Amino acid sequence: MEFTAHASRPLRVAIIGAGQVAEKVHAAYYATRRDVTLVAVVDKEAERADAFAARNNIARAYTDADEMYRLEQPDLVSICSPNRFHSAQVLQALQHGCHVMCEKPPAMTPPEALAMAEAAERAGKVLAYDFHHRFAEDCRILREKVAAGALGEVYVTQARALRRCGVPGWGVFIDKEQQGGGPLIDIGIHMLDAAMYVLGFPQVTRVSAHQFCKIGNRKNRGLFGEWQPEKYTVEDSLFATLELAGGGILRLETSFALNIPEESVMNVQFCGADAGATLFPAHIYTDDGGKLLTLYQRQEADSQRHHNSMKAFVDRVMGQESDVADGRQGYRIQQLVAAMYQAAEQGESVTL
Template identity: 30%
Template sequence: MNKLRVGIVGAGKIFEGSHAPAWAANPAVEIVAICDTYLPNAEEQANKLGVRRVYRDYKDMLEQEELDVVGVSTPNIYHSDISIAALERGLHVFCEKPDAVSPEEAQKMADAAKRSGKLLMVMRNNRFTPQAKFLKQYIESGAMGDIYTGRTGWIRRRGIPGRGGWFTTKALSGGGPLIDLGVHMIDVAIWMMGNPRPVAVSGAAYTKFADATVQVSADSRFGTTQEGGVFDVEDLATGFIRFDNGASLQIEFSWASNVEDDLKFIELRGTKAGCSLKNSELKLMTEIEGVLCDISPRFKGEELPPHRKNINHFIACVRGEEVPTNTPESGVDMIRILKAIYESAQSGSEVRLD
């Protein structure tokens, strides 16, 4: 089978650190063009990857190149326009999260994918860790029973990405850590819970560290800091989601807060067992022969980073070798949840989704 010809839109740090290694390492694809509105970014990445053609305008790239796939790794506000334009030209699309900055834009992306018959997939790399894959199988085996509640979050002590740049500018990002980090962990938690339908949310959001200068989290390297730039998003958000089956999920996401350590976590509670995944440490809490037991599964070191596994999965789906683990429709539901939490934080009231 011929290699898939890939055009990249967005050659910043997210592409360099997460997407580029994945595309470059897959023998089934060839990156033939790279586009970035800041042309030196495109030229730098093209030189590293041995790509001959660069563009400043993605429309020119779509017009002039013979592509099979477009990879989108731009600021959030541009995800929908670029993805839709590529889909309408009959191209498959892999897009960095979040799907879009509004449910309406996410729905337009889903509709464009349906019309085109092409694959649209948005990054959900946290589904591809060994711990997450094992836990999903464990839950589907029935070992946890009925999962009725849980907690998930991603909290940093000081890890604001690109303070003053697009990450902290709502017009470009759509929000702060809720849309940046929440899209990851809420997705994994709901996936683990069997994809119940969200019916109501409540939330609160705070901006307390807009002037903070200390950064200790390695995640703060994403984005480019701009002195005197904009910071009009939250740096911490909390919330509560109710589902149509009666289950519930507590959430917390922060770029900066006075906590002991950075922590990414999922805790789920079922009628037969519970689980706790903190960073990469998984524990199962259950009962065996009338005795309460805590189980700590052991995992081999990761063969590939989760971002690479996610892009490899996308490529395999395009080639008809695998079935997508997530759909554009699930992405619409995700952005509906995030928007409703922001609305609840502003109004102080619960927001219904049903």
């Protein structure tokens, strides 16, 4: 599919949702490019939208997306709203002929994510998701090494997105109705996507999972501020095993609150028949007579993941070849998240 920019003028960009990620990632990146211009921000709270526009040199702020589309006619839209609004807002942007960068997760359910992917394909527009960890150079390197057989058959992958006490004290992260879940759909989904990307998106045949809520509904303070435990309706940890068509397994551990020594862990390990690897920073190793032998190692993990993700999206819109986390891959990840929640809630494995 070919995408061509308006060569005669910079592309017009609007942001939906005036929160932290909208400002620190999306607005910050767009401001670095001369071939796009931020023309509008939309938020249901007028005061917040106005303040966001003032801080980021955006000409106009709106509380009504329909009015914004009618008056501004943007070419690109960033969706940075709470999870439950993603589907409707992405579809609305596509209906107005916009390319879309949406924050994760794609949606609340797999059917919503599939409808979004299909709508983008029908419209001939770029739909990308900000699964930014896969845009680290470390991921690209390991993906190529795995594909080339440097690890041999990879039969065990362990993805970990853990916080000892990192319940977000802002937004709707503890509200299952608005968020769709807790750490799995917020941070676990990132390491799941990174692992699947490195492995080349293998087919998953069966999913089993266990979830717990033992801390978030009792404590009220942690690394990211305070929350109300009586309103905590999401899991605070989840542990899953994904069985792969080739016979391997992918294990995922994720938590907002878990009594572990580390403050935070965000990484993936790959165990192959010939060698193993750690994702951040990229490190490939094997055993040599009982001693660890390093075959490849980066000293530092790529810290420009958000930048790389946003750049890939805009470059793709401009007609350049760039790899984005597209609608179909977003749908696959959404399917796996839903299967893990289903398995955990039902107490039995889910066959895909």
